[in-house]
Amino acid sequence: MTPYLIDDTDYRILQYLIEDSTLSHKDIGEYVHMTGQAVGARIRRMRELEIIEGYTICWNPLKIGQSIHAFITVFLSSNAAHPPFQKFALNHSSVVELHRVSGEGCYWMRVRTGDQAELNGFLDELLEYGNYRINLGMKQLK
CATH class of the missing domain: 1.10.10 (Arc Repressor Mutant, subunit A)
Structure with a gap:
């Protein structure tokens, strides 16, 4: 292009x-x-010209109860898992960002949930498609 x-x-x-x-x-x-x-x-x-693709706002997720901020690397179990995983991630309200990546893992996701129990439920659903590695956000600096 x-x-x-x-x-x-x-x-x-x-x-x-x-x-x-x-x-x-x-x-x-x-x-x-x-x-x-x-x-x-x-x-x-x-x-x-699609130079401007849309508008966004800055917001504080803590003010609406989204206190868990997780960064998840997804390792899919097979090539056939890509389409159903993408559908799952794109339609799940907890998934804030989804990137297909090269290197370690197949996808990187940024997820926000209200509490640990909600995050655990999300991770249980995620196991249907493969394995994952999770890192929790402690403080956003920028």
């Missing part, structure tokens, strides 16, 4: 959105010396 070229203004708009996606088009326009309407058109173009 050929990378899309954007100009300096598009890049600056993108950086403002990355820093704070709640900024209005008018506010960004003041920073880049454009009208809000012109900024909106550039943002729509970057979305159409």
Whole structure:
């Protein structure tokens, strides 16, 4: 895939959105010396080009009871286990991220649960597809 070229203004708009996606088009326009309407058109173009794929928020999982943060390396038992495992992981509400990896393991997952019992239940389900190694997050630094 050929990378899309954007100009300096598009890049600056993108950086403002990355820093704070709640900024209005008018506010960004003041920073880049454009009208809000012109900024909106550039943002729509970057979305159409899939440079901007979506928006997200920062949140505190502890405030809603998700106190367990686990990083799991999954070792599948066979090649046939990939499709059902992917379906399981993509549809499970505790799985925050899923990456197919090379090197050690087949997948890396980031999982959040409310307590140890919920994590144990998840790990029991995971054993249907293979083995795993788990590391628990202690504190997020960045």
